[in-house]
Amino acid sequence: IxxxxxxxxxxxxxxxxxxxxxxxxxxxxxAELPDWNPGAARRAALLLIEHEAAERWMFDLSHHRQAFSEPLIKMLEFGRNASTDQLDKARVVVAKAGQALRNALTRIxxxxxxxxxxxxxxxxxxxxxxxxxxxxxxxxxxxxxxxxxxxxxxxxxxxxxxxxxxxxxxxxxxxxxxxxxxxxxx
Known part of the structure; x- marks a missing residue:
């Protein structure tokens, strides 16, 4: 660290x-983790979470908007509006960070x-x-x-x-x- x-x-x-x-x-x-940038990896994972949550909750959000807080609505809408390219890049960042840790744990x-x-x-x-x-x-x-x-x-x-x-x-x-x-x- x-x-x-x-x-x-x-x-x-x-x-x-x-x-x-x-x-x-x-x-x-x-342990060296060259493919891990903590902040970038966290933000990439959050984008993926927001996108998956938007897919899961979009019907409820459109029919029962009052049941959601404004911050959650913003996160879900951000995830829903993410491009395929943004999501693919986020998946790569998260996968590289995970692989870097698994690689380190082969030696320690x-x-x-x-x-x-x-x-x-x-x-x-x-x-x-x-x-x-x-x-x-x-x-x-x-x-x-x-x-x-x-x-x-x-x-x-x-x-x-x-x-x-x-x-x-x-x-x-x-x-x-x-x-x-x-x-x-x-």
Missing amino acids: DAALLTPAVASAYQQALKQMQQWQPMRHV DLIVAPTTPQNAFRFDEPPPANQADFTALANFAGCPSISIPCPVPAGVLPVGLQLISRPGTDNWLIDIAGIIEHQLTK
Whole structure:
């Protein structure tokens, strides 16, 4: 994960967690994902979701418009109006990101990354647009992932640590996540 994408608090907590993990389980590889641009991949996936949702809900939208919020209507209309070329390009972006992750997981067992680029946000603040940039990657690849708390200093809003493993390793990932969480909170 490019540190430039992270807020200072997340970068610090993430580096501290990696340092702690190195003490009891040396990590040998850093995964490179050259075909993954977090923001571009998230936006491409959102376009595909909006398009599929528009196809699914168009009848209801045209007959029961009052049942939908204005933001949802805008998203559905945006998806409905997407061109075939836009949708094809979005599919390629998402597929390349997913393949990059699956390729990385042929050489390593586990990817450790921040769950989001920023700390948890306050309930009275709008959600950051990029909050799903990192979690979407596992979805693109069909990989299991889990988020565990990342230790932070007192008074700092929570930071999550995301663990991603190969498809079909869900139970193993849950076990490893429990071990890592226990070790980090000792």
